[in-house]
């Protein structure tokens with residue numbers, strides 16, 4: 001289906017900034033065919049287009065959640081108000097071992113329903129159930145970058161079965177919207193040699209790499225004790241940062257760590273709600289930006305957030321870091337919006353195709369209802385998106401040219417069935 005969206009506002013990039021302007025957007029065969037701003041003549045385009053009047057609404061690129069564990073929605077609000085060690089090793093990990101693959105499939109669909117309804121069109125996932133994340137993402141029509149969580153001392157002995165699952169999952173998936181990453185879990189569950197082996201495999205296979213890094217103070221001090229290096233130094237020395245990697249958390253940076261991340265061209269994915277909730281602290285986000293590190297945003301899983309709502313996360317990102325740095329100019333609304341769009345696209349190797357409304361980009365679009373009390377008047381739409389929106393303003397969502405939500409109704413997910421199936425979960 002080809003579409004012409006007219007009568008509303010478009011969120012465009014002008015001179016390195018986001019700006020909202022009246023205009024018309026043409027979508028054909030899953031991509032943006034043309035962007036016509038208000039002063040321009042209609043483009044010379046052939047073919048049939050379904051015209052949709054979007055007056056009172058803003059079209060913008062879909063949000064990109066750069067770190068989550070979608071299957072974990074089964075554990076939403078399951079282990080709250082406990083310390084990080086107890087949370088992970090005594091509550092979450094044992095509960096994960098009891099999750100059945102079918103439960104993980106349903107939990108993924110529940111995650112996607114929440115993501116879509118709050119404007120997320122692409123997500124980066126680390127999971128533990130082969131085929132369930134990709135199968136559910138395919139069913140829901142999500143754009144996904146999926147990695148089977150890997151752990152071990154040696155990729156080809158104790159790490160082999162999971163690594164094989166990761167490769168099989170990639171080979172078996174037929175969706176053009178889904179890509180696969182290599183995802184060693186963290187330095188406290190994988191050895192430096194393991195990171196070296198994964199790095200070599202990623203290079204050989206041309207795959208993106210993701211991991212958890214320097215999330216808690218204990219992780220960093222244990223690592224220094226055990227290896228005499230910071231987790232970031234181990235990543236550098238193992239080759240994991242070569243060509244860039246997607247690094248979730250990066251809360252506790254030692255001297256020199258930020259420079260290493262910047263020089264490697266890696267991406268930091270900050271997860272402010274998860275870090276705050278687990279008492280892990282605040283990542284030095286203002287320093288990352290000052291040093292020129294590519295900064296993105298993630299929700300982490302619902303066991304530690306406890307939502308997948310990127311609008312809530314955007315507000316938190318800006319407010320927390322203004323407060324922590326005692327500087328109201330830290331983390332502008334523009335910078336926050338960049339973290340969830342163009343910066344994420346760059347990290348995923350899809351610059352010019354994701355996170356931006358331009359000719360040739362993927363038609364991953366969200367439509368924002370501006371006729372809401374909390375969005376009115378539109379003195380500054382970028383500020384409205386970051387400081388005033390809560391996600392419920394998302395009226396319609398398109399991924400790869402296909403509507404996955406229209407007028408707040410999901411078209412690919414039977415939400416009642418997801419609720420029914422969720423009731424049988426045993427935790």
Ligand SMILES: [Zn+2]
Nearest residue numbers: 212248300301
């Ligand atoms: Zn995580």
